Amino acid sequence: MTMDQQKEQQEENENQLPTLRKQFWQQQEPTVEAMIQAVSADDLASQDADEVMAMLPDLSGKRVLDLGAGIGRFTGRLARVVGHVTAVDLSQTLIEENRAKNQHYPNVAFICDDVLNLNLPPGSVDLVFSNWLLKYLSEAEVATLLGHALSWIAPRGHIFFRESCYMSLGSVNRASNPTIYRRPQHYAQLLRQAQGADLSTFRLLRSKSILAYINYENTPNQICFLAQRVSGQQQEQQMQGQAIDAPEHPLATKEATKAAAVRVGASTGLKEGQKVLEVGCGQGDMAFFLARHYQVHVHGVDDSPDSVYTAIQRQVEADHIVRRKLHFEMSAGLELHCEDDSYDLILSRQTLHTSQDKQKTLAYFYRCVKPGGRVVITDYCTGASHPPCPAPTYQQAPALATVDGLATMLREAGFKAVASEDLSQELIKTLENGLNNPQASISGSTHDLVQEQVRLAKEGQLVWASFTAVK
Structure with a gap:
């Protein structure tokens, strides 16, 4: 296959992604096993969730947007520590299961829609949170979502996401799970390239493998990213103090x-x-x-x-x-x-x-x-x-x-x-x-x-x- 043919194939795959991911998640049962794509998952899911929550900044009284919320693995946990949570998922079945589990929290709202269709006021959230969402989006869709997030997030607010990395880089398995496995460097680059209308950017604060997956599955490819929304001037000041990377020293x-x-x-x-x-x-x-x-x-x-x-x-x-x-x-x-x-x-x-x-x-x-x-x-x-x-x-x-x-x-x-x-x-x-x-x-x-x-x-x-x- 020539380079042009590969590019055309990739564009065709990415054009089909919105339909493929909607079909995939509409077919999933509203269970923990379906959410993490593993069997006998209770202990792993619990330790995994504890580790993810420990990565987050202080959220007391904060407004959180839970994207790709699914059945609410994190919605309820977030609701117990934040001011307000808005849970979003494109699957009606999953969001209804989420509602059934978490509607007793008075500080949770539920939206059934594709995250790319959201239209939120600027500065209306303090944290954009997602878990296994970006791997279902094309590169252009990830860039669009990050741009939207810079608008939605209040100054000094944060974005957190966790993704499966390294596997079949950039591939889309149409027969089953429409996942794009990227390298973490790729996600970090997309974060660096994102820029808001006010020239705001993201500064990566922390990124790591999920230890629970190393312990249970011997798999270090579950990578978390925590970044902060900063002004362009703040980002420039941070860069001036960073190390000169010299691995050949x-x-x-x-x-x-x-x-x-x-x-x-x-x-x-x-x-x-x-x-x-x-x-x-x-x-x-x-x-x-x-x-x-x-x-x-x-x-x-x-x-x-x-x-x-x-x-x-x-x-x-x-x-x-x-x-x-x-x-x-x-x-x-x-x-x-x-x-x-x-x-x-x-x-x-x-x-x-x-x-x-x-x-x-x-x-x-x-x-x-x-x-x-x-x-x-x-x-x-x-x-x-x-x-x-x-x-x-x-x-x-x-x-x-x-x-x-x-x-x-x-x-x-x-x-x-x-x-x-x-x-x-x-x-x-x-x-x-x-x-x-x-x-x-x-x-x-x-x-x-x-x-x-x-x-x-x-x-x-x-x-x-x-x-x-x-x-």
Whole structure:
């Protein structure tokens, strides 16, 4: 099939989508199994719903639009915590089941219609919520809906959606389920491209795989997205503070990461089944190594959507044993979302220096690690005899702390047995090897950055140090 024929076939498929999805959902029984397309689904559905609800921002008194609401898996849960819910679904059978279950809530309204037909006043909702909706829409329909959402959502309001990703990319199975399986990068791109009439845009705050599906089905392809409506000016200010993405940096190579992972495993005595939080996980090299060689469970967090989605795709393609031990999450500003006393070990590598409030970040670490658990930090610091220099990896990053200053912060956060080690000579060696390696593919901007880091390290202005501490 030629490219033109493929394009014509895709256009034909997408033109038929409205009819196909309506026919599909009109044929579905109003059951949980039908909603999640799985059998024996009660436990999975319950934990899945709990996890989705935990992703949402504070909704006290807020107005929520529940799109593709179906039988009300989330309508009732939302009604119990928000000011008002409007549940929308194109299936009369499903919306009537939703009504039967949730009409006792006085703050719920029900609409039977295609979401693309909605005409709501500007700024009339605080959250647009959907679960498995966008995968039934064409790309043009997704773009249209996101544009509408920017109008409907009040300033600083949010959009949340969850989708099945990675499978048969862009395919439509006419014989059964008319689903388009996209990559999460594609959804993130559609979010970035959306723009309101007032130049408002979406800023992605958080995105992750649903852990319940990893635990029950060993399937990491259920991806959530939480974004906030911001003005164009706010988005530009946020972009100015984001990291320069440089996966080819010598410290980010697989060899450097493997060496760091071996050091961590040897120094911390990792045991099979323990839980590790890796802050600044990148594309998952450290997490995969620890899961494979130490049989630990690793929750990787990074502020780069592309890096996290690459890690998730690698997880999808990994063997079933390693796949079940990993969980990746994108979080803007590396904000941590974890229960108290959750992890045996917290790792932070080349990440803490980007924090605007290091003491607050270390307090998060202390809260999240188990009593007796450890924190291992490797990061850039400034030389004690030199004025603080800006972090040499980030635009508009906060000033670096000294080694003694960061150790003091760890103690003030509550940690004990705080120890530090100067690894600057190892940093210089690793960076110079990267610069001199003819096979290393280092871009011009990264090359200049690495050269500057070598200069600062040799002058003593930049220190690379490791820290260990116990709760």
